[in-house]
Structures are given as structure tokens and as C-alpha cells.
């Protein structure tokens with residue numbers, strides 16, 4: 001018998017009717033002989049509702065009490081689902097984070113898991129129980145309730161799967177898998193049957209917000225196979241796994257990622273001398289502003305231009321800092337632009353295939369899109385373009401890399 005950890009998100013347990021449907025599903029897995037540990041989120045909207053209650057009292061609620069409050073959402077779901085399972089004669093037991101003992105540090109509202117005591121769970125599993133564990137919560141070493149940050153139930157599921165050495169961690173949600181790009185933007189977007197942890201991290205950070213990023217990092221670190229599936233539709237979903245588990249003939253590109261969350265700043269006419277990059281980016285960092293893409297040109301007249309991107313919400317404060325730096329450095333001027341977008345092609349296959357960059361640039365040139373900045377990593381090439389061309393860019397790249405087609409070596413699901 002194999003052990004599977006199954007996590008059901010807020011919409012999957014959003015009503016009694018849905019909880020009953022999930023219970024049917026779990027009972028089915030049980031009939032097929034699987035050992036199951038279920039992790040649940042709060043019913044959809046519940047965490048937001050609780051947070052709003054707290055804010056009616058305090059602008060910045062006491063973090064310790066915030067955790068006591070928001071952790072109740074998941075506890076409700078564990079009990080309801082366990083009852084629904086009992087109704088179907090499935091022996092089930094609900095547990096909250098401190099009972100399992102999911103030990104975390106004491107950073108309330110954003111705690112990190114330190115250790116999981118699996119003894120109690122192992123004993124129950126051996127006794128034939130399905131365990132229904134509250135996601136998102138843990139306990140610190142002094143017995144205080146902690147929570148893991150928004151979307152944290154994904155991390156709970158992966159952590160339990162790692163601790164219990166489960167065969168797979170299945171994340172049931174309202175989409176049927178991870179796509180080559182956003183299907184709302186590109187009709188031909190295709191569900192990937194497999195994707196590597198690294199690719200998923202690059203795709204997730206751009207907004208295919210299927211999984212909490214921390215959960216993917218955790219799964220990669222402990223090598224827990226993760227599968228994203230639709231809660232109410234049959235299908236194989238997307239398996240997120242190690243690179244060597246993905247076929248040798250991996251398609252070069254897994255997907256096209258994008259985001260509109262960045263803005264661009266340029267400081268023109270900066271004296272070209274040692275220490276300038278530090279003088280510009282140091283104060284930006286000190287203001288807690290994260291920088292993403294950076295470009296500095298070679299100077300030909302003792303001055304150079306320096307361009308970088310920051311999160312759009314940081315644009316105003318970054319501009320303030322930069323104006324100060326501009327006069328200190330005797331640079332010419334600061335310009336900013338928040339109508340930009342970042343588009344990336346992502347794929348581990350890039351490591352062994354030359355020419356991905358030129359194919360990308362050719363595809364963009366063909367539709368007349370000007371590239372403002374370029375940055376690359378081992379498995380990703382990103383460009384900054386004008387925001388109004390974003391959809392055109394994503395569609396062109398999706399078709400240029402042949403992502404609509406089922407890769408030939410991949411068996412039909």
C-alpha cells in the first residue's frame with residue numbers, strides 16, 4: 001500500500017456540498033487501498049473574513065493573536081471533512097498543527113517549519129485511519145500557535161509528505177494542472193504532464209499562482225514528487241519532479257512566463273568609475289527595495305547609463321532615492337517607466353540546446369517588438385518590453401517554440 005498526501009484548497013472545501021464530494025473522492029482512494037493523509041485549507045473566503053475581523057479592532061493586530069484567530073479556519077474544515085468521511089464509514093481523525101506536532105520557529109504569521117513529529121501519525125496510519133490535518137498552522141517550542149503565511153497549506157502538505165516519505169503529494173485545486181502559459185492569454189496553452197521543480201519555480205514566480213512558491217522550494221529540497229490536480233474533474237494533472245524523472249528528450253522550453261509587476265528606472269550620464277553601481281544600488285537596497293533586471297552600458301565618453309527594474313509598488317520610493325543619488329553623483333537625469341512587462345522563456349532543456357535566445361529574439365523581431373533589456377539564467381531568458389506588447393509577445397513566443405503541440409515523445413495521458 002502506498003501513502004499519499006492529498007491537499008485540498010479553500011475552493012475545494014468551500015461548502016458542505018464540496019466537502020461531501022471530497023469525502024467521496026477520498027473514500028474512493030481508500031477503496032483502492034491507499035493510505036491517505038489529507039491536508040485542508042480553510043473554507044474559501046474564511047481566512048480573509050477572519051483577517052478583516054481583526055482589522056476592525058486593530059490596524060496592526062498582535063501577531064500572536066492573529067495566528068490564534070486565523071488558524072481556526074483550517075480547524076473547522078478538518079472536523080467537517082472527518083465527519084463526512086465517518087458518514088461514509090471511512091475511519092478518519094482530524095488533527096491540528098500542534099497535535100501532529102508541526103514544530104515551527106516563533107515568527108508569528110510567517111513561521112517556518114523546523115521539525116515534524118510523525119510518530120502519532122504513523123501509529124494512526126498503521127491502525128487504518130485517514131488523517132485530516134489542518135494546513136497552514138504549527139506550534140512553536142513554547143506551545144504558541146503559529147501560521148506559515150498566506151497559501152501555507154501547500155507547504156504543510158509537502159512537509160508532511162517529506163516527513164512521512166509519502167509516494168506523492170497531490171495538490172487538489174481549481175485548475176487541472178500547470179500550463180505552458182496563462183490559458184486566459186493564449187488559447188493554445190497546454191497542460192504540461194511533467195515539469196521540473198526548477199522550472200516550476202520560474203513559472204510560479206511570474207504568476208501561474210497555482211502553488212505557494214515556498215512549497216515548491218521545499219518539495220525540490222526534499223525531493224517530494226508534487227502533483228497538481230483538479231478537485232472535481234478527472235485527469236492526470238501535472239507532475240512536478242526532479243529533472244532526471246522528466247524524459248531525456250525534454251522539450252527545450254517548458255513554458256512562457258510573464259509579469260507586469262515591474263517598473264524601470266534609468267539614471268543617465270553617470271560618471272564611469274569604480275564604485276558607481278554600488279553607490280546607486282546600495283541606497284536602493286538599504287530602502288528595502290528589491291532590484292530585478294540590471295543593465296549598464298559600456299561608456300564611450302566617461303559617462304554611462306544605468307538601468308534597472310524594481311517592483312511597481314516600489315517605483316515612487318526608488319525614484320526618490322535615485323534622485324538623491326543623481327545629484328550626489330553629478331549624473332544627468334533620472335527617468336522612470338512603469339509601462340513595461342517582463343516575458344521569460346523557461347526550460348531546463350536550454351542547458352543542452354544552443355540558439356534559444358536567438359529564436360526568442362527572432363520571434364519578437366518578427367512582430368516588431370523592441371527589446372529594452374535582456375537577462376539570462378541557466379534555464380531562463382527574460383526580456384523587458386513595452387507593456388502594451390505583452391500579449392503579442394507571449395503568443396508569438398508560445399507558437400515560435402511550438403508549445404501548442406503535444407511533444408512527440410510524450411505518451412498521451
Ligand code: ASP
Nearest residue numbers: 041047136150151152153
Ligand atoms: N487559509 C490560508 C490562506 O488562505 C492558508 C491556505 O489556504 O493555504 O492563505
Ligand code: MG
Nearest residue numbers: 009151154212
Ligand atoms: Mg492556495
